[in-house]
Amino acid sequence: xxxxxxxxxxxxxxxxxxxxxxxxxxxxxxxxxxxxxxxxxxxxxxxxxxxxxxxxxxxxxxxxxxxxxxxxxxxxxxxxxxxxxxxxxxxxxxxxxxxxxxxxxxxxxxxxxxxxxxxxxxxxxxxxxxxxxxxxxxxxxxxxxxxxxxxxxxxxxxxxxxxxxxxxxxxxxxxxxxxxxxxxxxxxxxxxxxxxxxxxxxxxxxxxxxxxxxxxxxxxxxxxxxxxxxxxxxxxxxxxxxxxxxxxxxxxxxxxxxxxxxxxxxxxxxxxxxxxxxxxxxxxxxxxxxxxxxxxxxxxxxxxxxxxxxxxxxxxxxxxxxxxxxxxxxxxxxxxxxxxxxxxxxxxxxxxxxxxxxxxxxxxxxxxxxxxxxxxxxxxxxxxxxxxxxxxxxxxxxxxxxxxxxxxxxxxxxxxxxxxxxxxxxxxxxxxxxxxxxxxxxxxxxxxxxxxxxxxxxxxxxxxxxxxxxxxxxxxxxxxxxxxxxxxxxxxxxxxxxxxxxxxxxxxxxxxxxxxxxxxxxxxxxxxxxxxxxxxxxxxxxxxxxxxxxxxxxxxxxxxxxxxxxxxxxxxxxxxxxxxxxxxxxxxxxxxxxxxxxxxxxxxxxxxxxxxxxxxxxxxxxxxxxxxxxxxxxxxxxxxxxxxxxxxxxxxxxxxxxxxxxxxxxxxxxx
Amino acid sequence: xxxxxxxxxxxxxxxxxxxxxxxxxxxxxxxxxxxxxxxxxxxxxxxxxxxxxxxxxxxxxxxxxxxxxxxxxxxxxxxxxxxxxxxxxxxxxxxxxxxxxxxxxxxxxxxxxxxxxxxxxxxxxxxxxxxxxxxxxxxxxxxxxxxxxxxxxxxxxxxxxxxxxxxxxxxx
Numbered sequence: 001x002x003x004x005x006x007x008x009x010x011x012x013x014x015x016x017x018x019x020x021x022x023x024x025x026x027x028x029x030x031x032x033x034x035x036x037x038x039x040x041x042x043x044x045x046x047x048x049x050x051x052x053x054x055x056x057x058x059x060x061x062x063x064x065x066x067x068x069x070x071x072x073x074x075x076x077x078x079x080x081x082x083x084x085x086x087x088x089x090x091x092x093x094x095x096x097x098x099x100x101x102x103x104x105x106x107x108x109x110x111x112x113x114x115x116x117x118x119x120x121x122x123x124x125x126x127x128x129x130x131x132x133x134x135x136x137x138x139x140x141x142x143x144x145x146x147x148x149x150x151x152x153x154x155x156x157x158x159x160x161x162x163x164x165x166x167x168x169x170x171x172x173x174x175x176x177x178x179x180x181x182x183x184x185x186x187x188x189x190x191x192x193x194x195x196x197x198x199x200x201x202x203x204x205x206x207x208x209x210x211x212x213x214x215x216x217x218x219x220x221x222x223x224x225x226x227x228x229x230x231x232x233x234x235x236x237x238x239x240x241x242x243x244x245x246x247x248x249x250x251x252x253x254x255x256x257x258x259x260x261x262x263x264x265x266x267x268x269x270x271x272x273x274x275x276x277x278x279x280x281x282x283x284x285x286x287x288x289x290x291x292x293x294x295x296x297x298x299x300x301x302x303x304x305x306x307x308x309x310x311x312x313x314x315x316x317x318x319x320x321x322x323x324x325x326x327x328x329x330x331x332x333x334x335x336x337x338x339x340x341x342x343x344x345x346x347x348x349x350x351x352x353x354x355x356x357x358x359x360x361x362x363x364x365x366x367x368x369x370x371x372x373x374x375x376x377x378x379x380x381x382x383x384x385x386x387x388x389x390x391x392x393x394x395x396x397x398x399x400x401x402x403x404x405x406x407x408x409x410x411x412x413x414x415x416x417x418x419x420x421x422x423x424x425x426x427x428x429x430x431x432x433x434x435x436x437x438x439x440x441x442x443x444x445x446x447x448x449x450x451x452x453x454x455x456x457x458x459x460x461x462x463x464x465x466x467x468x469x470x471x472x473x474x475x476x477x478x479x480x481x482x483x484x485x486x487x488x489x490x491x492x493x494x495x496x497x498x499x500x501x502x503x504x505x506x507x508x509x510x511x512x513x514x515x516x517x518x519x520x521x522x523x524x525x526x527x528x529x530x531x532x533x534x535x536x537x538x539x540x541x542x543x544x545x546x547x548x549x550x551x552x553x554x555x556x557x558x559x560x561x562x563x564x565x566x567x568x569x570x571x572x573x574x575x576x577x578x579x580x581x582x583x584x585x586x587x588x589x590x591x592x593x594x595x596x597x598x599x600x601x602x603x604x605x606x607x608x609x610x611x612x613x614x615x616x617x618x619x620x621x622x623x624x625x626x627x628x629x630x631x632x633x634x635x636x637x638x639x640x641x642x643x644x645x646x647x648x649x650x651x652x653x654x655x656x657x658x659x660x661x662x663x664x665x666x667x668x669x670x671x
Numbered sequence: 672x673x674x675x676x677x678x679x680x681x682x683x684x685x686x687x688x689x690x691x692x693x694x695x696x697x698x699x700x701x702x703x704x705x706x707x708x709x710x711x712x713x714x715x716x717x718x719x720x721x722x723x724x725x726x727x728x729x730x731x732x733x734x735x736x737x738x739x740x741x742x743x744x745x746x747x748x749x750x751x752x753x754x755x756x757x758x759x760x761x762x763x764x765x766x767x768x769x770x771x772x773x774x775x776x777x778x779x780x781x782x783x784x785x786x787x788x789x790x791x792x793x794x795x796x797x798x799x800x801x802x803x804x805x806x807x808x809x810x811x812x813x814x815x816x817x818x819x820x821x822x823x824x825x826x827x828x829x830x831x832x833x834x835x836x837x838x839x840x841x842x843x
Contacts (some may be wrong), residue, residue: 041697082701105716108700109700109701113709113710114710114711115709130717527695527787535789547694547698548752556741634721635723639759640721656726659717660688664688667739
């Protein structure tokens with residue numbers, strides 16, 4: 001290779017070794033690595049620096065390009081997924097094509113995963129050598145620019161989706177807001193008060209819901225789900241399945257006269273919105289402030305759907321408005337958007353999975369979400385906290401961390417349960433004057449005003465017992481336990497086992513990913529963490545981005561979050577979407593496949609392999625023809641081409657072979 | 672590069688070349704790093720956009736150049752960023768293993784794994800397992816073997832006869 005290089009006088013490679021403070025230099029001998037790099041064929045300059053990504057580090061590259069007439073750059077530092085863009089820009093700022101650059105990860109792939117200084121340094125040498133050999137084959141490339149469709153799809157109409165949709169719409173862009181339930185509002189619509197300010201949830205949420213409905217830039221589709229996503233950043237084609245609600249949304253005025261007119265004089269079916277704590281009719285509206293103000297007919301329970309012999313008193317009540325339409329069918333809408341915000345939220349952990357807490361066995365063991373409905377002024381009891389038989393509880397026990405911080409269920413902390421448990425303790429005490437006990441492992445109140453709220457609730461006389469509850473049972477062993485639920489717990493502060501009889505047990509379950517998170521993730525081609533939450537691109541620097549450009553995350557679909565954090569994240573996702581759209585175009589990585597036409601034999605092996613139909617057969621010249629606009633750069637066809645006549649920019653055969661040879665030069669030399 | 676490698680029976684550490692897809696397994700390897708998980712330093716990771724980009728010739732070339740094992744990492748079935756590149760990798764590797772077997776390269780030296788972006792622990796585990804398996808097999812060292820084969824046949828009249836000798840039933 002040295003001869004080949006000296007013939008044309010180049011290339012001249014600059015190699016930069018980053019210390020990353022002690023992160024790399026702590027294990028890799030950066031001095032030796034730099035000296036080694038300087039000896040490699042083609043290397044004109046090799047330097048090490050404390051922080052290559054800093055301004056002085058980048059300027060170092062730019063100055064060297066001018067002074068030493070460098071035409072190739074290698075930086076050995078952190079992962080290319082973190083800083084490749086940074087150093088490509090530095091290369092470009094120095095006057096070189098940004099793709100005359102190769103990055104080597106000696107932090108994530110060497111210093112952080114190994115313990116032996118010698119071995120880590122040797123590995124870093126192999127990796128740097130491979131990069132130097134590879135970068136010599138790099139070519140000048142242009143990024144492809146694609147236009148951005150200015151519309152945005154927001155999936156999920158909870159507080160995160162609502163806030164993202166409104167922010168984007170206020171920015172002057174069109175938003176499609178798709179919600180699976182018959183109304184937007186999500187979990188927040190079920191709450192009475194929010195912690196730690198005890199703001200009335202409805203008072204701060206419903207105006208935003210109405211604003212969504214009224215906004216000229218928002219198309220709201222409830223009772224609808226995304227069924228297909230195609231395309232790429234700036235140019236997504238999305239199909240949305242709209243379930244029939246058997247009501248013409250344009251004609252329904254929201255007068256709700258049809259509901260009492262229903263042939264069912266008494267509501268008989270469990271009301272989903274109230275978690276079955278009340279009943280509804282087959283024709284219903286989830287809650288009085290629902291948006292849109294349009295009723296729904298449930299075909300599972302409606303007599304007309306079951307027998308076809310109903311008197312249709314609802315239709316009579318609707319009269320000439322004529323909004324009820326039993327023949328409505330599922331429709332599919334097709335839209336084109338440039339960006340997508342996923343705000344699909346969470347599901348509370350199923351408390352019934354913990355058998356020793358008796359949820360579903362003892363009627364007076366409730367989940368926290370049920371209590372949220374009971375304390376809610378517009379809930380099934382009008383805000384009265386009562387037991388199933390209507391009695392007021394005199395003693396209430398609230399059990400924290402149900403399904404959270406538990407190796408049998410979820411190991412993570414769900415972040416919101418301490419605070420909502422304290423809030424419910426306050427509200428229950430306020431409504432019933434009951435003795436309220438909180439059973440906790442640790443109290444976690446790391447938010448603005450959270451600790452103060454906890455202290456205030458303590459001062460109100462709510463009891464806090466530190467210990468994980470072992471069992472809830474109705475097995476009385478003492479007269480005061482008769483007819484009560486007994487909470488058995490090891491009080492770890494008092495150092496004793498206690499049995500506390502109560503009338504009502506409230507289980508505070510943690511947050512789970514949506515049960516269909518995996519399907520949704522596949523639909524949008526994004527990743528999930530091990531627990532099933534959608535994976536952000538970088539936990540600190542790109543918390544609302546995903547690995548798929550143009551798809552952003554907002555709210556609890558990314559991990560347990562309270563309302564302020566969900567709203568903040570929704571604003572961030574909206575800002576990211578707006579920034580993407582307002583740029584007007586997006587630059588795609590130039591890693592597309594290209595054809596060396598003279599070598600193509602026209603065997604057609606590649607054509608059926610392409611998942612994007614980017615390869616056609618040009619019958620006139622009997623060769624393949626690649627449409628680079630459709631190519632996404634996976635390289636499957638490149639690997640399959642028997643004559644090597646398809647290559648891939650930045651990943652062509654010569655570059656990869658040079659890399660293979662480079663990493664193995666140590667192994668062969670030693671043998 | 673004449674340094675002595677230490678730690679194995681014959682005084683040499685095995686080298687494993689890994690091809691990781693950028694979306695899942697390479698990201699998982701980054702996660703293993705940020706989580707400070709530890710694995711043996713014998714692996715050299717080469718980034719590709721998709722496991723479907725791994726040309727079987729890359730694998731053969733890696734062995735020919737002195738690799739003792741080759742590891743390919745892609746997204747789980749159904750998760751491929753490019754729809755189904757990982758399935759193509761699966762088919763190619765299955766076929767390639769049969770070819771390598773006839774060349775005396777054991778199955779354990781070539782491994783295909785599905786590792787998602789969140790499975791940093793799996794990267795560490797798979798690499799550790801594979802280094803262990805390859806150590807047990809010993810070094811492959813195809814370059815040295817090839818030199819030995821050449822030395823055997825070349826004095827008798829060059830490559831043509833060498834090919835004939837290799838094709839004979841009792842080739843070696």
